[in-house]
Amino acid sequence: MSITDSPPRAGTRTARRRRSSDRGFNRGFRWIAVGAGVLILVVLAAVALFLLWQAWPALTAGGDELAAEVPRFPADTSFLGYVGPLVFGTLLAAVLALCLAVPVAIGIALFISHYSPRRLSQVLGYLVDLLAAIPSVVYGLWGFLVLAPVLTPFWLWLNENLSWIPLYGGQASTTGRAMATVGVVLAVMILPIITAVSREVFLQTPKLHEEAALALGATRWEVVRTAVLPFGRSGVISAAMLGLGRALGETMAVLMIISPGFSYSLDILAAGQHQTIAAYIAADFPESTGLGINTLIAAGLVLFVITLAVNMTARWIVARRKEFSGAN
Amino acid sequence: MAQRIEVKDLNIYYGDFLAVQDVAMTIEPKSVTALIGPSGCGKSTYLRTLNRMHEVIPGARVEGKVELEGVDLYGSDVDPVAVRRNVGMVFQRPNPFPTMSIRDNVLAGVKLNNKRISKPDADDLVESSLRGANLWNEVKDRLERPGSGLSGGQQQRLCIARAIAVKPQVLLMDEPCSALDPISTLAIEDLIGELKSEYTIVIVTHNMQQAARVSDRTAFFNIAGTGKPGKLIEMDDTSTIFSSPAEKSTEDYVSGRFG
Numbered sequence: 319m320s321i322t323d324s325p326p327r328a329g330t331r332t333a334r335r336r337r338s339s340d341r342g343f344n345r346g347f348r349w350i351a352v353g354a355g356v357l358i359l360v361v362l363a364a365v366a367l368f369l370l371w372q373a374w375p376a377l378t379a380g381g382d383e384l385a386a387e388v389p390r391f392p393a394d395t396s397f398l399g400y401v402g403p404l405v406f407g408t409l410l411a412a413v414l415a416l417c418l419a420v421p422v423a424i425g426i427a428l429f430i431s432h433y434s435p436r437r438l439s440q441v442l443g444y445l446v447d448l449l450a451a452i453p454s455v456v457y458g459l460w461g462f463l464v465l466a467p468v469l470t471p472f473w474l475w476l477n478e479n480l481s482w483i484p485l486y487g488g489q490a491s492t493t494g495r496a497m498a499t500v501g502v503v504l505a506v507m508i509l510p511i512i513t514a515v516s517r518e519v520f521l522q523t524p525k526l527h528e529e530a531a532l533a534l535g536a537t538r539w540e541v542v543r544t545a546v547l548p549f550g551r552s553g554v555i556s557a558a559m560l561g562l563g564r565a566l567g568e569t570m571a572v573l574m575i576i577s578p579g580f581s582y583s584l585d586i587l588a589a590g591q592h593q594t595i596a597a598y599i600a601a602d603f604p605e606s607t608g609l610g611i612n613t614l615i616a617a618g619l620v621l622f623v624i625t626l627a628v629n630m631t632a633r634w635i636v637a638r639r640k641e642f643s644g645a646n
Numbered sequence: 647m648a649q650r651i652e653v654k655d656l657n658i659y660y661g662d663f664l665a666v667q668d669v670a671m672t673i674e675p676k677s678v679t680a681l682i683g684p685s686g687c688g689k690s691t692y693l694r695t696l697n698r699m700h701e702v703i704p705g706a707r708v709e710g711k712v713e714l715e716g717v718d719l720y721g722s723d724v725d726p727v728a729v730r731r732n733v734g735m736v737f738q739r740p741n742p743f744p745t746m747s748i749r750d751n752v753l754a755g756v757k758l759n760n761k762r763i764s765k766p767d768a769d770d771l772v773e774s775s776l777r778g779a780n781l782w783n784e785v786k787d788r789l790e791r792p793g794s795g796l797s798g799g800q801q802q803r804l805c806i807a808r809a810i811a812v813k814p815q816v817l818l819m820d821e822p823c824s825a826l827d828p829i830s831t832l833a834i835e836d837l838i839g840e841l842k843s844e845y846t847i848v849i850v851t852h853n854m855q856q857a858a859r860v861s862d863r864t865a866f867f868n869i870a871g872t873g874k875p876g877k878l879i880e881m882d883d884t885s886t887i888f889s890s891p892a893e894k895s896t897e898d899y900v901s902g903r904f905g
Contacts, residue, residue, distance in 0.1 A: 436704075526741040530805070532702055534755035534812060535731030544754060548745035 366622070373616035375609060387609040389602065392580070401617050403580040407497070407592035408621065411572065412565040414501030414586065419509050420558050426509075427516035432542060443517065450510035458574030461503035466494030466575065473498055473587045488585025495577040497586040500594075503571050508561035515560065519553030520546055552636040559632035566625050572597040595621040648675035648846040649715045649815040651696065656710035658691055658700065665691050667875035669710075671865060678838060678847045680857035680884065683867030684899065688876030689850050690738075692867070693818050696848065697733035698726040714815070731755070733816040734809035739825050740801035742793035742808070749789040751804055752776060755812040771811055779807035780837050799830020806837065810845070817841065819849040823856065835860050854900055858888050866896045 376384065381396045391400055426446065430439045470492065477490035490496070527545040536544060572594050578601070579590040586592075599614045606614055651673040658666040666688035673679050681689040694700040695708050698719060712719045719729050742751045752772045756763055763771070772789065776782040781803040785796070793804050802822060809817060819838070823831040838860045841847060851857050857864055865881035880893050891897050 524741075526737065526739060527743060529699065529702070529737065530741040530743065530808075531754070531758075533697065533699060533730055533735035533737075534758060534808065535727050535729075536755075536758050537727055540758050544743060544758070548743065551745070 369615060369619040369622055372612060373619045374612075376612035376616040379609060379612075384609065384613060388613045389605060389610060390580075391613070397613070397616060400580075400613075401595075401620055403582055404593055404595045404598055404617060405620060405624065406582050408566055408594040408596070408624065410497060410584075410586070410592060411500050411504060411568075411594050412562055414497065415504035415508055415565040416558060416562050418501060418505035419512055419561060420554075422505075423509050423512035423557070423561075424516055424554060426513045427520055428542060428546070430513075430517050431520035432538070432546065443514075446510050446513045448510075449506070450514070454507065454568060454570040455574070457503055457507055458571040461499060461571055461575045462495070465503060466499050468494075469499055469502065470494040477587050484584045485586050488583065488588035488591070490587040491577070491589035493577070493589065495575055496589050497576065497592045500572050500575050500592075501586065503575060504565045504568055507568065507571065508564050511564065512554075512557045512561040515557035516550065516554050519550040519557070523549045555632055555636055559629060562628055563625055566621065566628065567596050568594075569596040569600045573600050648844060650675045651816065651846065651848075652711075652713040652716075653696075654711040654713070656692075656695065656708065656712065658688065658695055659707050659709070660703070661705040664875040666867075667877050669878045671878060671881055673846060673848060674863065675846045676842060676844070677862040678842050678849060678860050680861035680864045681848065681850045681867060682852075682854060682857050682864060682899070683876070683879075684869065685852075686872075686876070687867040687869040689865075689867045690820050691876075693820055693848060693850050694735075696816070696818055697735055698729045699735060701726065731812055732814055733818060734812065734814035736802070736805050736809055736817065736819045736822045738821040740798055740805050742796075742801050742804050744792065744794040746793060747790045748785050748793045748796070748804060751793040752807050752811050754808055775807040775811040776804075778810050778841070779803040780833060780840075781807055797830070799826045799833055802826060802830065802834060803837065806834075806841075810841070814845065816846040816848070819847065821850050821852060824852060831856070854888075854902075858884060864888070866891070866893070866899060868895055868899070 377397060379397075381394065381399075384397065384400070385391045385393050385395075426442070430442050430446075434442065473494060473496065474490050474492070476486045477488075480486045481488075523546045527549060528541050531541045531544045576592065576594075576597065577589040578593040578598070580593060581591050583591040595617050599618055602610070603614055651671075653669055653671040653673075656666070656669040657664060658669075669692060681693060683689050691700060696712060696719075700706050700708060708720060710720075714729075714732070718724070719733075742748075743754060746754060749772050752775050753763070753768055756768075756771065773782060773786075776785060781800060784800060785791075785804075793801065796804060802825075806817075806822075823834050826834065835856065838847060838849065842862075849857075849861065861884045863881060864884040864887040866879045866887060867876050868879045869876045880887070880891060880896055882891065887896060888900050891900065897903075
């Protein structure tokens with residue numbers, strides 16, 4: 319760049335040497351950039367191929383064969399009938415977590431970006447980031463030992479008084495080791511990432527748009543509603559999808575809290591109803607061999623596909639209203 | 647519906663820094679008042695005190711009085727939100743809400759404060775506001791398209807339509823043409839000439855020909871040096887300011903000898 323812009327000095331040795339080393343850097347940087355991009359594709363393809371290759375025996379085996387070799391495989395069903403409840407449990411846990419976490423995260427992000435005094439907002443920002451630094455096994459311990467007992471009376475109350483709502487029906491667990499508790503723990507775990515990304519997006523709202531709203535006589539909430547939230551909409555969706563991705567794949571916390579089961583039940587307060595794919599793989603892997611391992615890997619493949627589909631849906635949602643976004 | 651603004655002993659601060667000192671000024675209704683002066687002299691800052699937009703900057707504050715038909719805008723029982731509904735503003739760079747359609751942009755101010763408006767009323771308001779901003783014929787077939795898809799000059803007129811849709815008494819314009827090409831500028835200047843029959847208009851401009859073309863009265867602001875407060879040097883009929891101003895510095899500025 320600098321070479322082409324500067325007046326021609328060809329002929330002097332320094333200029334020629336600088337030009338050649340500059341070109342070297344240019345080319346080197348270009349290859350590093352291209353290489354990094356290709357590496358991502360290679361890793362993704364390698365993982366997908368590994369999953370397909372290892373899952374293939376389980377995908378092609380008959381139900382009877384699987385039932386004979388795989389522990390906890392129900393009789394008279396195919397692979398799909400077996401993985402179905404796991405997919406259901408995974409999605410239920412992730413959606414519960416997302417429903418709980420997104421409104422709270424948007425609230426915290428808005429408070430930090432537009433309401434709190436500057437000093438408080440910095441402290442709050444650090445605290446939220448700290449939540450992200452807690453290992454998931456610690457969340458699992460905390461959920462099992464602390465949160466579950468605390469929440470149980472509340473779950474029992476919901477079950478007693480609001481059981482006409484499908485989610486709160488069934489026989490509520492007296493230990494709190496049910497999907498509802500998992501949802502709460504997962505919500506806490508994905509809160510930091512959603513909050514952090516939303517906060518950054520809200521802070522980037524152009525001053526011009528906020529002032530436009532203010533000059534029309536908007537209150538602080540109306541500025542948020544007319545300028546900040548519409549501008550941050552696609553960013554918040556991306557943030558939620560990042561959180562959803564983490565919730566879908568979360569293993570340790572779910573494994574430690576939930577009392578597993580294989581059903582399509584919506585009773586999130588009941589024990590022994592649900593299991594997620596990731597937690598199921600972790601739980602059964604140590605005692606599996608042969609076709610059992612292939613079955614677990616096939617379940618992993620399903621999770622991979624779900625996560626991919628979620629991400630692509632999110633991108634599609636964001637792209638659909640591109641011309642109304644703040645980008646142009 | 648236009649109203650008179652009376653400014654008395656106004657001092658404008660950013661924190662401890664005195665940005666504009668001792669302004670006293672009467673702005674007549676149904677006229678265009680231009681604020682001119684070199685960069686940094688505080689004319690934009692002063693303009694923003696007329697609808698209490700100055701105070702949204704952290705640490706910014708004001709001493710003195712700005713009276714709209716005798717009511718002090720900085721009185722303790724005055725809500726800044728109400729002031730801004732009464733005193734509209736158009737900014738230097740066109741700023742339609744990018745996530746809203748043209749129609750929704752015009753209605754944005756009206757829909758604030760949870761006001762409900764029936765669809766026929768809304769349609770009428772959209773049309774009259776866009777006609778008022780000389781934009782109706784250009785956009786009437788694409789009211790549902792995003793406002794950010796218009797040209798710069800059209801966007802600025804959309805912002806003017808949005809500002810007049812809430813039926814303010816006063817319209818403040820902060821260098822409304824500085825980001826526009828000459829043809830769009832001409833369109834906005836024509837529009838200002840039409841709007842002054844209904845509104846009190848105050849316009850900040852760096853373009854002295856523009857001040858001479860559009861305004862009835864002109865106020866010249868100046869600054870003694872960096873770090874010193876800006877001051878109102880003199881205010882008079884525009885023809886007087888540009889032909890025989892009372893102050894030497896005004897004459898130097900309008901004749902292009904500095905600034």
